[in-house]
Amino acid sequence: MSNKQTLVVIGNGMVGQNFLVSLMASDIKDNYDVITFCEESIPAYDRVHLSEYFAGKSAAELSLVEEGFFEKNGITIHLGDKATVIDRANKTVTSEKGKVIAYDKLVLATGSNAFVPPIPGNDRENCIAYRTIDDLDDMKEAAKTSKVGAVVGGGLLGLEAAKALQDLDLVTHVVQFGPRLMSAQLDDGGAGLLKQKIEELGVSVLIDKNTIKIVDGDVCKHKMVFSDGTELETDLILYSAGIRPRDDLATLSGLKIANRGGVIIDDHCLTSDENIYAIGECASWNDQTFGLVAPGYAMARTVVNQLAGGDAFFTGADMSTKLKLNGVDVASIGDPHASAPGSLVYTYQNGVEGIYKRLVVSKNNKVLLGAVLVGDASGYPILSQYFLNAIDLPSNPDSLILPARSDASVGLGPDALPASAQICSCFDVTKGAICSSIEGGCTTLGGLKADTKAGTGCGGCVPLLKSVLDCELEKAGFEVNTDICEHFAFTRQDLYNLVMVEEIKTFHELLTKHGSGSGCEICKQTVGNILASYWNEYVLKEDHLGLQDTNDTFLANMQKDGTYSVVPRMTGGEVTPEGLIAIGQIAKKYGLYTKVTGGQRVDMFGARVDQLPLIWQELIDAGFESGHAYGKSLRTVKSCVGSTWCRFGVDDSVALAVELENRYKGLRSPHKIKFAVSGCTRECAEAQSKDIGIIAVEGGWNLYVCGNGGMKPRHGDLFATNLDKETLIKYIDRVLTFYVQTADRMQRTSVWMENMEGGLDYLKSVVIDDKLAICEKLEEQMQRVVDTYQCEWKTTIADESKVKRFRHFVNSDKHDENIIFVEERGQVRPANIEERELLKAEIA
Amino acid sequence: MSKWIDVCSVDDLQKNSGICALVEGEQVAIFYMADNSIYAINNYDPFGKVHVLSRGMIGDIKGEPMVSSPLYKQHFNLKTGVCFEDETVSVASYGIRIEGDRVEVNLNGVAK
Numbered sequence: 044m045s046n047k048q049t050l051v052v053i054g055n056g057m058v059g060q061n062f063l064v065s066l067m068a069s070d071i072k073d074n075y076d077v078i079t080f081c082e083e084s085i086p087a088y089d090r091v092h093l094s095e096y097f098a099g100k101s102a103a104e105l106s107l108v109e110e111g112f113f114e115k116n117g118i119t120i121h122l123g124d125k126a127t128v129i130d131r132a133n134k135t136v137t138s139e140k141g142k143v144i145a146y147d148k149l150v151l152a153t154g155s156n157a158f159v160p161p162i163p164g165n166d167r168e169n170c171i172a173y174r175t176i177d178d179l180d181d182m183k184e185a186a187k188t189s190k191v192g193a194v195v196g197g198g199l200l201g202l203e204a205a206k207a208l209q210d211l212d213l214v215t216h217v218v219q220f221g222p223r224l225m226s227a228q229l230d231d232g233g234a235g236l237l238k239q240k241i242e243e244l245g246v247s248v249l250i251d252k253n254t255i256k257i258v259d260g261d262v263c264k265h266k267m268v269f270s271d272g273t274e275l276e277t278d279l280i281l282y283s284a285g286i287r288p289r290d291d292l293a294t295l296s297g298l299k300i301a302n303r304g305g306v307i308i309d310d311h312c313l314t315s316d317e318n319i320y321a322i323g324e325c326a327s328w329n330d331q332t333f334g335l336v337a338p339g340y341a342m343a344r345t346v347v348n349q350l351a352g353g354d355a356f357f358t359g360a361d362m363s364t365k366l367k368l369n370g371v372d373v374a375s376i377g378d379p380h381a382s383a384p385g386s387l388v389y390t391y392q393n394g395v396e397g398i399y400k401r402l403v404v405s406k407n408n409k410v411l412l413g414a415v416l417v418g419d420a421s422g423y424p425i426l427s428q429y430f431l432n433a434i435d436l437p438s439n440p441d442s443l444i445l446p447a448r449s450d451a452s453v454g455l456g457p458d459a460l461p462a463s464a465q466i467c468s469c470f471d472v473t474k475g476a477i478c479s480s481i482e483g484g485c486t487t488l489g490g491l492k493a494d495t496k497a498g499t500g501c502g503g504c505v506p507l508l509k510s511v512l513d514c515e516l517e518k519a520g521f522e523v524n525t526d527i528c529e530h531f532a533f534t535r536q537d538l539y540n541l542v543m544v545e546e547i548k549t550f551h552e553l554l555t556k557h558g559s560g561s562g563c564e565i566c567k568q569t570v571g572n573i574l575a576s577y578w579n580e581y582v583l584k585e586d587h588l589g590l591q592d593t594n595d596t597f598l599a600n601m602q603k604d605g606t607y608s609v610v611p612r613m614t615g616g617e618v619t620p621e622g623l624i625a626i627g628q629i630a631k632k633y634g635l636y637t638k639v640t641g642g643q644r645v646d647m648f649g650a651r652v653d654q655l656p657l658i659w660q661e662l663i664d665a666g667f668e669s670g671h672a673y674g675k676s677l678r679t680v681k682s683c684v685g686s687t688w689c690r691f692g693v694d695d696s697v698a699l700a701v702e703l704e705n706r707y708k709g710l711r712s713p714h715k716i717k718f719a720v721s722g723c724t725r726e727c728a729e730a731q732s733k734d735i736g737i738i739a740v741e742g743g744w745n746l747y748v749c750g751n752g753g754m755k756p757r758h759g760d761l762f763a764t765n766l767d768k769e770t771l772i773k774y775i776d777r778v779l780t781f782y783v784q785t786a787d788r789m790q791r792t793s794v795w796m797e798n799m800e801g802g803l804d805y806l807k808s809v810v811i812d813d814k815l816a817i818c819e820k821l822e823e824q825m826q827r828v829v830d831t832y833q834c835e836w837k838t839t840i841a842d843e844s845k846v847k848r849f850r851h852f853v854n855s856d857k858h859d860e861n862i863i864f865v866e867e868r869g870q871v872r873p874a875n876i877e878e879r880e881l882l883k884a885e886i887a
Numbered sequence: 888m889s890k891w892i893d894v895c896s897v898d899d900l901q902k903n904s905g906i907c908a909l910v911e912g913e914q915v916a917i918f919y920m921a922d923n924s925i926y927a928i929n930n931y932d933p934f935g936k937v938h939v940l941s942r943g944m945i946g947d948i949k950g951e952p953m954v955s956s957p958l959y960k961q962h963f964n965l966k967t968g969v970c971f972e973d974e975t976v977s978v979a980s981y982g983i984r985i986e987g988d989r990v991e992v993n994l995n996g997v998a999k
């Protein structure tokens with residue numbers, strides 16, 4: 044028998060999962076067999092960003108569980124199974140599906156329920172709580188038959204729920220019981236401005252409304268009747284009026300429960316039973332429950348530490364928040380109500396720009412006690428540092444909220460923060476931890492996030508994180524090395540500019556003038572790629588030959604067995620029956636494996652190097668041209684069938700796809716580029732996952748840029764709407780040329796965008812507003828590439844000296860006898876090593 | 888024994904690039920560098936387990952001539968055949984010379 048103890052975690056929500064992750068990252072992970080019950084049908088997901096589900100995020104994108112997490116760590120998860128009984132005497136947990144598990148240690152992480160006010164009629168159809176993904180699916184379903192929606196509750200969550208209703212195209216009302224919105228976090232002034240801003244966005248806000256019953260409506264499904272005699276008709280009702288800790292299971296098993304709800308825990312997060320911990324929203328500490336993730340995570344860390352025999356304490360939590368509600372910045376720090384005796388208040392109100400700021404400071408004007416920011420929350424990181432670290436305020440604290448009227452910047456430089464200052468509150472990362480990560484070699488924002496997790500929760504601390512990074516790097520006299528390799532002390536962008544300005548046409552010339560040594564595959568490919576982008580000369584020209592990666596040198600993609608795959612272009616995924624027959628015959632003749640690719644064309648595998656020119660001769664005779672699948676270049680423009688055939692089609696997506704593919708084919712770029720065009724918003728061509736995506740809408744074409752599938756998927760950003768074709772092409776010309784000029788080597792457009800300072804807005808200002816006054820140049824450059832297009836295969840087979848290179852041995856007509864195929868599912872595939880040895884032996 | 892075997896003409900070489908020759912049953916990758924130097928190593932890529940090194944890109948690492956595997960991009964020293972990333976892995980290196988307009992390989996010789 045194993046001497047492991049059994050640890051059972053009830054609830055796999057945000058905090059339960061965070062606990063499992065912390066436990067698995069600790070030294071004691073092998074001490075326990077871990078079992079967790081998850082009432083919901085899917086494992087933990089990001090509830091904080093739940094409303095993004097309506098803005099298009101999928102359940103998978105919201106997941107908090109890394110692929111294979113449970114399997115890899117040997118954790119048993121019972122999905123869709125709820126724990127129903129805890130037998131503390133015998134130390135077992137029983138589940139709804141009848142599982143009985145004996146535990147040594149138990150962790151309760153059951154979260155809360157949305158509070159549903161006890162009003163008659165509160166359980167009518169289409170009255171839904173706002174808490175889980177299932178709730179959202181119910182909402183989506185209910186919205187289909189609804190025109191009007193009402194949210195009960197004008198707190199933080201209620202306002203988010205209102206956004207969700209708007210995303211569902213419903214006329215939206217917020218019904219608030221109390222006298223102001225977000226009453227816990229805001230004072231009257233801030234809440235008043237927030238109400239005004241929310242109303243400007245088309246949401247009606249009803250204040251001081253006490254719902255007494257919900258009955259049948261006259262025009263809508265329901266009618267809400269208020270105590271002041273007024274009424275509201277609505278088809279859908281969402282409850283978001285606060286939360287109630289889920290302590291029923293704990294109550295049943297006789298654990299101590301707080302008067303205001305929640306399982307009572309001590310500083311160690313231990314309940315009244317020494318073998319049972321409670322963490323997250325279900326726990327009550329000091330008669331207080333916490334409806335935010337950060338305190339829950341802190342409790343999770345405390346328990347892991349306890350189990351490991353440490354002496355960490357949970358010491359309460361900062362309830363400051365910063366968020367964007369419907370695009371309105373709102374932040375609240377500490378105690379905004381000035382409830383401490385003698386506290387002083389500063390306010391700044393700007394009715395023109397819609398900004399409200401309030402500071403609450405101690406009697407002696409030295410310590411920040413609370414703050415409210417509405418309309419502009421940019422001061423939040425600095426103010427929360429003052430608050431959290433009790434840093435002495437400047438002599439005139441109002442300078443912190445007054446707009447800077449001169450260049451003199453006020454506030455805290457990152458240098459002024461102590462090492463103990465907490466920069467990221469979601470993951471409790473201190474400035475000290477960040478500095479040591481920087482010292483350890485993390486010199487990029489992305490690297491820091493990965494290394495310390497800072498900035499990966501709510502993201503509110505990212506600007507501060509960046510300034511700490513910059514400041515530390517500067518102090519260390521760091522020069523970040525961005526040289527592409529040992530042969531050139533330049534970035535790709537520098538090299539591009541040198542080529543452009545000095546009109547350099549060969550690698551040799553660039554190396555002699557600006558480099559050293561004889562080069563390597565990194566700089567050769569980069570420069571080869573830049574030269575091809577800029578001059579668009581034949582890539583196998585004598586001067587460029589050694590610069591191309593093997594895929595490019597043989598104009599085909601090398602596969603694992605040293606053979607190549609061949610991909611002819613099929614613009615927009617269109618192919619004639621004759622074309623298909625020709626491909627079929629060629630594949631048959633040369634014994635090639637054929638497969639349809641994700642880019643809507645046919646790939647033929649298993650061609651030996653000596654067969655490539657023969658195959659291409661036949662393809663060209665049949666009317667095909669190179670598909671550039673081997674290059675860092677435009678791959679395909681995928682399209683749906685569009686208005687020509689499709690019942691829903693708004694415009695001819697295929698014709699546009701063919702035109703675009705013909706325009707940009709052959710364009711060499713820092714990395715491959717993919718396009719797609721959909722004929723309507725049903726998006727069958729998945730254009731939003733492409734570098735350039737286009738969707739037909741009633742008013743013209745909508746353009747999306749910098750999307751990506753692949754390893755790190757990213758939805759494209761909506762760049763411009765309702766474009767006519769001419770403008771569309773102009774914008775694409777500019778975006779692509781700008782990408783080619785400024786991206787790093789091997790950088791897809793998605794990463795290029797993520798790293799661009801100013802992001803989407805900046806790109807728009809360059810491409811649409813011509814802020815850098817370069818648009819004409821960008822278009823000219825693209826036109827040159829378009830005008831100098833050639834099918835590289837046509838050029839190659841017309842030149843005998845080039846064809847000569849396509850043989851395995853320079854001195855023999857034999858071919859590589861190690862290339863051996865076997866058959867599978869009616870086609871060839873490369874033999875694996877054992878098969879190869881066997882077959883070779885047979886032949887011998 | 889040291890035997891020089893005639894392989895091909897100088898014109899068959901590809902400047903800045905590689906070719907492959909069949910020499911007494913061995914696949915020999917021959918590289919012709921920008922500075923006119925010439926190297927020969929076995930064509931077998933011990934990582935990808937196929938015969939493709941002649942199709943890799945060439946250059947130098949800290950002044951040592953190298954080829955980078957076209958499959959998984961490990962680098963091999965053209966003088967010694969030793970892999971830069973993992974010194975326990977190497978491929979055979981051969982003698983090679985240009986006599987007049989002919990290229991000759993010596994399977995037992997060592998590169999300069």
Ligand SMILES: Cc1cc2nc3c(=O)[nH]c(=O)nc-3n(C[C@H](O)[C@H](O)[C@H](O)COP(=O)(O)OP(=O)(O)OC[C@H]3O[C@@H](n4cnc5c(N)ncnc54)[C@H](O)[C@@H]3O)c2cc1C
Binds near residue numbers: 289324
């Ligand atoms: C729309 C929305 C927006 C939010 N925005 C923010 C924000 O901006 N910032 C912030 O800090 N917080 C925010 N929160 C709050 C945050 O999501 C919670 O604090 C956090 O999810 C609490 O984690 P938890 O694990 O305690 O509870 P939960 O995430 O609710 O997880 C509890 C899980 O346990 C399961 N469970 C319960 N009982 C049992 C049982 N007997 N057996 C098995 N499983 C059981 C439940 O089904 C649930 O899956 C938001 C919440 C919502 C709903």
Ligand code: SF4
Binds near residue numbers: 683693
């Ligand atoms: S995207 Fe629209 S037009 Fe294109 S196939 Fe789908 S439904 Fe039809």
Ligand code: SF4
């Ligand atoms: S997903 Fe991986 S295995 Fe599949 S083609 Fe791409 S690189 Fe190869």
